[in-house]
Structure formats: structure tokens, C-alpha cells
Amino acid sequence: xxxxxxxxxxxxxxxxxxxxxxxxxxxxxxxxxxxxxxxxxxxxxxxxxxxxxxxxxxxxxxxxxxxxxxxxxxxxxxxxxxxxxxxxxxxxxxxxxxxxxxxxxxxxxxxxxxxxxxxxxxxxxxxxxxxxxxxxxxxxxxxxxxxxxxxxxxxxxxxxxxxxxxxxxxxxxxxxxxxxxxxxxxxxxxxxxxxxxxxxxxxxxxxxxxxxxxxxxxxxxxxxxxxxxxxxxxxxxxxxxxxxxxxxxxxxxxxxxxxxxxxxxxxxxxxxxxxxx
Amino acid sequence: xxxxxxxxxxxxxxxxxxxxxxxxxxxxxxxxxxxxxxxxxxxxxxxxxxxxxxxxxxxxxxxxxxxxxxxxxxxxxxxxxxxxxxxxxxxxxxxxxxxxxxxxxxxxxxxxxxxxxxxxxxxxxxxxxxxxxxxxxxxxxxxxxxxxxxxxxxxxxxxxxxxxxxxxxxxxxxxxxxxxxxxxxxxxxxxxxxxxxxxxxxxxxxx
Numbered sequence: 001x002x003x004x005x006x007x008x009x010x011x012x013x014x015x016x017x018x019x020x021x022x023x024x025x026x027x028x029x030x031x032x033x034x035x036x037x038x039x040x041x042x043x044x045x046x047x048x049x050x051x052x053x054x055x056x057x058x059x060x061x062x063x064x065x066x067x068x069x070x071x072x073x074x075x076x077x078x079x080x081x082x083x084x085x086x087x088x089x090x091x092x093x094x095x096x097x098x099x100x101x102x103x104x105x106x107x108x109x110x111x112x113x114x115x116x117x118x119x120x121x122x123x124x125x126x127x128x129x130x131x132x133x134x135x136x137x138x139x140x141x142x143x144x145x146x147x148x149x150x151x152x153x154x155x156x157x158x159x160x161x162x163x164x165x166x167x168x169x170x171x172x173x174x175x176x177x178x179x180x181x182x183x184x185x186x187x188x189x190x191x192x193x194x195x196x197x198x199x200x201x202x203x204x205x206x207x208x209x210x211x212x213x214x215x216x217x218x219x220x221x222x223x224x225x226x227x228x229x230x231x232x233x234x235x236x237x238x239x240x241x242x243x244x245x246x247x248x249x250x251x252x253x254x255x256x257x258x259x260x261x262x263x264x265x266x267x268x269x270x271x272x273x274x275x276x277x
Numbered sequence: 278x279x280x281x282x283x284x285x286x287x288x289x290x291x292x293x294x295x296x297x298x299x300x301x302x303x304x305x306x307x308x309x310x311x312x313x314x315x316x317x318x319x320x321x322x323x324x325x326x327x328x329x330x331x332x333x334x335x336x337x338x339x340x341x342x343x344x345x346x347x348x349x350x351x352x353x354x355x356x357x358x359x360x361x362x363x364x365x366x367x368x369x370x371x372x373x374x375x376x377x378x379x380x381x382x383x384x385x386x387x388x389x390x391x392x393x394x395x396x397x398x399x400x401x402x403x404x405x406x407x408x409x410x411x412x413x414x415x416x417x418x419x420x421x422x423x424x425x426x427x428x429x430x431x432x433x434x435x436x437x438x439x440x441x442x443x444x445x446x447x448x449x450x451x452x453x454x455x456x457x458x459x460x461x462x463x464x465x466x467x468x469x470x471x472x473x474x475x476x477x478x479x480x481x482x483x484x
Contacts, residue, residue: 008477014469014473015469017469017472017473017476018465018468018469018472018473019465019469021472045480046473046476046477046480047476048483049476049477049479049480049483050472050473050475050476050479052479052483053425053428053475053476053479053483054444054475056421056422056425057425057426057429057444057445058444058445059422060422060425060426061322061326062325062326062329062335062338063321063322063325063326064321064322064324064325064339064342065339068317068321068325068339068342068343069314069317069318069321071343072317072343072346072347075343075347076346076347076350
């Protein structure tokens with residue numbers, strides 16, 4: 001099929017073409033243009049070509065692929081993100097998830113603090129525990145943890161490391177004691193000594209002695225959390241509702257929901273910190 | 278506990294289709310998380326088509342449409358519900374399409390998808406398109422579609438954008454001005470030029 005040369009339409013018609021098509025010209029001007037089109041072959045062909053072309057263009061509808069939502073869902077809520085069931089409201093089971101930005105934010109915050117201290121602290125290479133490293137320990141671990149939290153934290157960590165620890169245990173010839181966590185490290189922490197305290201308790205005590213109010217202080221952390229969509233409530237730091245019906249749940253709090261005291265050093269920490277050498 | 282995707286029942290979908298876009302957004306923000314999926318289902322096809330017509334690449338359009346909804350999800354709390362949701366989402370899509378074209382102009386590589394999509398089109402079995410049409414009619418229809426798409430592609434980027442928004446998406450001049458961040462007069466001017474140019478390109482190919 002080869003194109004047929006078409007003579008150029010009239011200038012005045014071209015100037016008002018779009019307004020004429022959309023009906024945005026006065027009735028008088030519209031009648032004038034219509035009368036012209038009726039007797040001008042070039043302008044009639046121009047108008048006909050436009051209308052036919054647009055009709056064809058509108059008929060071409062590719063649409064989205066069938067798995068568009070599923071792929072989008074996996075991008076917004078990546079597999080492995082914490083899932084919280086909201087109690088089966090409305091019709092059937094309803095599922096909410098950790099908001100993607102909140103997960104990323106929390107992970108980035110923890111990682112940044114960790115790297116800041118472990119990687120760039122002046123004592124990083126010497127092996128001594130400097131003030132910045134102590135600050136990181138406060139964030140990465142859990143000082144002053146309520147017993148309920150400690151239990152949940154152990155359970156969460158235990159869940160996350162379960163498969164890995166099983167294979168590690170097999171390879172190292174370690175046999176878990178019935179009733180103890182499968183992870184050797186967890187089992188060590190959970191084991192009760194002759195004085196009735198667990199390794200977990202001892203770790204907390206050690207941290208309490210070393211807590212330091214570092215450069216990233218309590219107020220700064222608090223304001224950062226509040227502006228980035230996290231709230232402090234009932235002694236917990238948790239993501240706020242980011243548009244969905246996500247609700248804080250005690251199912252797996254160990255991953256991201258932390259006691260406030262774990263993130264923001266309490267006043268006693270400051271008092272102890274100033275007394276440190 | 279494993280993640281479970283729960284699709285809303287069909288009966289509920291029928292009942293909620295009458296909700297306006299902004300109402301869906303408000304309900305989603307109020308905690309009805311599945312309203313977001315409704316928004317996606319309402320706009321996914323339009324977004325893919327709009328972006329495809331803007332950049333001329335089907336696969337990339339699908340990716341960018343996904344990115345549109347990711348951005349909607351991330352920033353939906355900032356959306357001013359006194360304004361039209363469709364204008365907002367088209368603005369996001371328009372900006373992404375512009376970025377894509379800008380990136381392409383900086384990195385003028387011929388996309389493999391572009392080559393393969395043309396090949397696919399040429400080898401698409403005609404009988405699957407419309408069994409009620411004769412092969413020669415089907416050929417003419419497909420040929421005309423290609424010509425029309427090519428004519429739209431030939432328009433300058435900023436003309437093509439307003440042309441698509443007006444002719445395909447049915448946006449008002451005011452909405453187009455907001456989406457493209459241009460003056461109303463500029464929209465009218467560009468649209469007139471785009472329409473005339475489109476007609477001039479396509480006219481020689483029509484009987």
C-alpha cells in the first residue's frame with residue numbers, strides 16, 4: 001500500500017481545527033467551518049483522516065498483563081516481610097503486611113548505626129569497647145527488656161535461625177538438649193546457671209553497665225522515628241499505619257518492633273554513661 | 278505464619294465499583310487495605326496503555342506502570358483528596374514516561390524488546406485475532422493500526438503527550454495542563470498542532 005499525496009488543507013481551517021473538533025468554537029464559527037468543510041475537499045479529507053485515525057488508535061488496547069497485581073504485590077510487599085493477620089474482619093481472612101518503606105527504613109537505621117560504630121569507631125581495630133560501640137550495642141541488643149519481650153525476642157530469633165542452626169548443629173556435631181532452643185547460641189543464652197540467671201540476663205546486665213549516650217542521642221532518635229512513620233506506644237516502637245490496616249501484633253515482634261528502651265536509652269543509661277571513663 | 282493473598286469476593290467488587298477514585302483512596306487510608314488493589318485494577322490497563330503510547334515499548338510500559346503504582350503506594354498519604362486521583366496518577370505516569378524517553382536519548386541503544394516485538398507482530402497468526410474477519414480484512418486492519426500507531430509515534434514528544442491524554446484518555450484541557458505542568462494556552466496550541474500533524478501523517482495512507 002503506497003501513500004496517496006494529499007493537498008494541504010486551508011490555513012484558517014487548520015488554525016481552528018482542534019477547537020472545532022472539541023466543540024470549543026462559537027456556534028457561528030462552527031457553522032462557518034462546517035460550511036467550508038462541506039465544499040472543500042482538502043479540508044474534508046483532513047477531518048476524515050483525523051477522525052478515522054483516532055478511532056483506530058482508540059481501538060488498540062493492549063492492557064496490563066494478567067499477573068500485573070501479583071507482580072506489583074511482590075514489589076510492594078516482598079516475600080519474607082512480616083505478615084500480620086488482623087483477626088479475620090469483614091468477609092473472610094484479612095491480611096495486612098509490614099509496609100515496605102518501614103521495613104527498609106528500620107533495616108537501614110539499624111545497619112547505619114551498626115556500621116557507624118563497628119566500622120568507623122576509633123577502637124574498631126583495637127578490639128576495645130569504645131563509647132560508640134556501646135551505643136550500637138544498646139540498639140542492636142536489648143537492655144532492660146521485660147520478661148515478656150525477652151521471651152518473644154528469643155522466639156523470633158529462634159524462628160529465624162531455626163533451619164540454619166539445624167544444619168549447623170548437624171555439621172558441628174552439636175546435639176540440642178530437649179526443651180532448649182535448636183540454635184547453640186540461643187541455647188547458651190537460655191541456659192540457667194547455678195545462680196538461677198540465664199545467659200540472656202547476664203548479657204543484659206553487662207550492657208547496663210556499659211550503656212553510653214552517644215552522638216545519636218535519645219531526642220534525635222525519637223524525632224527521627226516520629227517523622228518517618230514510627231510511633232512510640234506502650235513501651236514499644238512500632239510502624240504507624242502507612243495507609244493500610246496494618247496493626248501491631250505480638251506474633252513476631254523480634255524482627256522490627258522493639259521496646260522503646262532498646263532504641264532510646266533511658267535516663268539511667270545517661271547517668272551511668274557519664275560515670276564511664 | 279505464611280502470607281496469604283486474599284482476593285475480594287466478586288459480590289463485593291460489584292458493590293464497590295460505584296465508588297469514586299477519591300473515595301477509594303480515603304477508605305484505603307482509613308484502613309481498608311484492599312481498596313488499594315481496587316485502585317490498581319481500575320487503573321492498571323490505562324496506565325500500561327498510556328505509557329506504551331508515550332514511549333512505544335510494551336514491556337517497558339508494563340514495568341513503568343508497576344513503578345507508577347509503587348509510587349502511588351508510597352506517597353498516597355500525601356495525596357490531596359480534594360483533587361482528582363486520576364490527574365495525580367497520570368502526572369506520575371507522565372513524568373516516568375518523560376524520564377524514560379530522556380534516558381533513552383542519553384543512551385541511544387536499540388532495545389531488544391523493540392526488535393522482538395516487531396518480529397512478534399509480523400509473525401502473529403492472523404486467525405487468532407478475529408475469526409469472523411477474512412484474512413485480507415484482518416491484514417488491512419492490522420496494517421492500519423500499525424500506521425496509526427506509527428503516526429502517533431512520529432509526533433514530537435510534548436505534542437504526543439497532550440494528544441494521547443486528550444484523544445485516548447479523554448482528559449480535559451485543564452487536567453492536561455496540570456498533568457503536563459504547562460499553561461492552558463500551551464496545551465491548546467500543542468493539541469492543535471498534534472491533531473493537524475496526526476491527520477496529515479495518516480491521510481495519505483487512507484483511501
